Amino acid sequence: MTSFVIVGAGWRAEMFWRLAADLPGVRCRGAVVRTPRDLPVPTFGSLAQACAQGAPDFVVTAVPWDVNPGVVVEAVERGLPVLAETPPAPDAERLRDLWERVGGSGRVQVAEQYLMVPAHAARLAAVRSGVVGAVTQVQVSSTHQYHAVSLIRGFLDAGRGPVTVRASRTVAPLVDPLTRHGWTGDDQPKPATTTIATLDFGDGRSGLYDFTDNQWHNQLRFRRILVRGTHGEVRDDEVVRLVAPRTVVRTPLVRRQTGYDLDLDGFETDTITLGDQVLFRNPFTGRRWNDEEIAIATLLTRTAAWVRGDGPPPYPLADGAQDHLIALAVEQAADTDRPVTVTEAAWA
Numbered sequence: 001m002t003s004f005v006i007v008g009a010g011w012r013a014e015m016f017w018r019l020a021a022d023l024p025g026v027r028c029r030g031a032v033v034r035t036p037r038d039l040p041v042p043t044f045g046s047l048a049q050a051c052a053q054g055a056p057d058f059v060v061t062a063v064p065w066d067v068n069p070g071v072v073v074e075a076v077e078r079g080l081p082v083l084a085e086t087p088p089a090p091d092a093e094r095l096r097d098l099w100e101r102v103g104g105s106g107r108v109q110v111a112e113q114y115l116m117v118p119a120h121a122a123r124l125a126a127v128r129s130g131v132v133g134a135v136t137q138v139q140v141s142s143t144h145q146y147h148a149v150s151l152i153r154g155f156l157d158a159g160r161g162p163v164t165v166r167a168s169r170t171v172a173p174l175v176d177p178l179t180r181h182g183w184t185g186d187d188q189p190k191p192a193t194t195t196i197a198t199l200d201f202g203d204g205r206s207g208l209y210d211f212t213d214n215q216w217h218n219q220l221r222f223r224r225i226l227v228r229g230t231h232g233e234v235r236d237d238e239v240v241r242l243v244a245p246r247t248v249v250r251t252p253l254v255r256r257q258t259g260y261d262l263d264l265d266g267f268e269t270d271t272i273t274l275g276d277q278v279l280f281r282n283p284f285t286g287r288r289w290n291d292e293e294i295a296i297a298t299l300l301t302r303t304a305a306w307v308r309g310d311g312p313p314p315y316p317l318a319d320g321a322q323d324h325l326i327a328l329a330v331e332q333a334a335d336t337d338r339p340v341t342v343t344e345a346a347w348a
Contacts, residue, residue, distance in 0.1 A: 002304035005050045007032040008062035019297045065090035069098045076102040081307045087324035095321045110320025113295040115154045122272035122279035132229030141210035142223030145327035152207035160322045160348040165340045167197035167333035197330045318347035
């Protein structure tokens with residue numbers, strides 16, 4: 001049994017201990033909280049107290065941005081592997097400081113789950129199988145900052161080298177009917193900011209970042225992804241590609257979702273396929289988890305395998321730091337209306 005302690009007690013922390021309760025071989029031993037409270041897991045006043053009866057196998061942090069680096073450093077100094085919430089530090093200076101203090105330890109992973117979301121995992125599997133040739137551009141309009149950058153870098157397989165960023169913002173009215181807290185009941189348009197950026201990774205590889213305020217929850221804006229390659233492209237849930245001379249085909253990515261109509265197996269994702277190729281198979285059937293839950297559970301199981309020495313690191317600190325450094329450059333370029341070049345960082 002691989003155990004972890006989570007630092008934090010917010011909605012993100014709750015997802016980790018709730019999912020762990022239904023995962024074989026992974027157990028949440030409790031949560032480190034600043035003030036006593038009743039939770040479904042044991043609580044501790046400090047990481048030292050959580051380790052008093054024996055150290056967990058790893059620590060998950062789910063704390064505010066500015067608190068995260070200190071928690072990560074404390075855990076590493078105790079010899080504990082860490083799965084750190086995104087971003088690992090709030091700004092460029094503290095990203096570099098965190099890397100200087102713990103980067104060489106090899107003990108820190110980042111809880112970046114977007115490439116593990118079933119739809120993205122299926123697209124990534126399709127792309128890595130070569131169906132659209134070499135990937136040259138990725139356009140993301142669904143999530144913000146480091147998450148979007150993770151998707152762009154992941155599909156491009158862009159590494160951690162220099163990037164030149166250009167960005168701008170516009171403000172336009174938009175109805176915002178749904179937030180994290182539920183339906184607003186408000187059908188009056190309010191000013192919403194859209195940030196659009198281009199990311200030039202060199203060697204003909206580029207990204208397009210497009211995000212509007214509350215796009216995660218606002219159902220009035222589609223979530224879009226486009227992965228362009230030398231021999232075709234993936235657009236959301238469809239692939240167009242050259243399969244032979246003078247032969248261009250379009251093939252859908254098909255999700256098999258149980259529970260519809262006369263299917264009595266319960267409502268959940270089973271597989272995502274491209275023709276006869278299975279791109280994604282749900283490893284957690286029977287739990288009725290949504291895509292985000294599947295992604296977080298995947299991250300937890302991969303982290304547990306990593307600390308046992310049974311699998312590769314799920315998302316190293318170097319990648320999480322690179323994602324956020326580029327995301328900060330997007331904001332800086334939009335603020336100044338000037339190109340910003342992210343030079344090769346220490347973790348490259």
